[in-house]
Amino acid sequence: MVKPRALSGSQGVAVLRSAEEADEWLASSYEPEAFLAEAFVEGDMCHIDALVYDGDVLWDTSRYVRDTMAYLRGEPLSSVSVGDASLREAAGALLAQVIDGWEVRRAVPHLEAFVTPTGLTFCEVAARPGGAGVVDAFVATRGVNLMHEKLLIECGEDPLRNRVEPIAAHSAWTVHYTTGGVLECFDDSAVSGGAYKRRVAAQPGDEVPRSRFSATGLSLHVFAGPTHEEVLAWVRKAESQVTFKTRPSM
Numbered sequence: 001m002v003k004p005r006a007l008s009g010s011q012g013v014a015v016l017r018s019a020e021e022a023d024e025w026l027a028s029s030y031e032p033e034a035f036l037a038e039a040f041v042e043g044d045m046c047h048i049d050a051l052v053y054d055g056d057v058l059w060d061t062s063r064y065v066r067d068t069m070a071y072l073r074g075e076p077l078s079s080v081s082v083g084d085a086s087l088r089e090a091a092g093a094l095l096a097q098v099i100d101g102w103e104v105r106r107a108v109p110h111l112e113a114f115v116t117p118t119g120l121t122f123c124e125v126a127a128r129p130g131g132a133g134v135v136d137a138f139v140a141t142r143g144v145n146l147m148h149e150k151l152l153i154e155c156g157e158d159p160l161r162n163r164v165e166p167i168a169a170h171s172a173w174t175v176h177y178t179t180g181g182v183l184e185c186f187d188d189s190a191v192s193g194g195a196y197k198r199r200v201a202a203q204p205g206d207e208v209p210r211s212r213f214s215a216t217g218l219s220l221h222v223f224a225g226p227t228h229e230e231v232l233a234w235v236r237k238a239e240s241q242v243t244f245k246t247r248p249s250m
Helices: 017-030 085-101 134-142 146-154 230-242
Strands: 002-004 033-038 044-053 058-064 076-082 110-116 119-126 172-176 182-186 197-200 219-225 242-249
Touching: 002 219, 033 146, 044 085, 044 146, 058 085, 058 172, 058 242, 076 230, 085 110, 085 119, 110 197, 134 172, 134 219, 172 230, 219 230
Parallel strands: none
Antiparallel strands: 002 033, 044 058, 044 110, 058 076, 076 172, 110 119, 172 219, 182 242, 197 219
């Protein structure tokens, strides 16, 4: 697989499954020194989000319901905090390796890893908060806003000074994407009352752009609850019962 060095949200990522696909990609998309090439890893992906500050580490890990290129297929992207103790242990160990390996002292890392039968396989790490519902979900389970704390670190301030009491042990989120056009209708009544955070970027009659990366979309619903099973149930409802319709722009 190939991915750009300087983009995020799965923009420009391509999975090349044959020599013919590789030749086509090289002819149409290749730019010198602009891409990374990596071996394709089969498996689900989890993300590990953290605040690291002078030895203190607050972290949580979640598992994507499907791959982060879902927006290209018109499918929602969801993530659910991990309930499996062994996977959480493996995620914590991998995060510790990253912190030690890069000698991280003060940062907000967003680490992604593939879940394989033999354990976690490192994918990538960014020195910034994750997108989509990551920031809101982390507030719910760990009591800090990673976006705000990243700014405090950059300004030389203590990012833990504003920590609040977490409201839940588990969190989850769902983003819905559009192919662009005029939004005719939008209905999230099945989940809006149960959402910890809800953001809808447009209302009926508005022109909406085509979703071009996974970090933002037409709507975001974040859920918080005491168990993995509860927030997973909300995500399943959001994926199946949030409905909308667009028509081509004039």
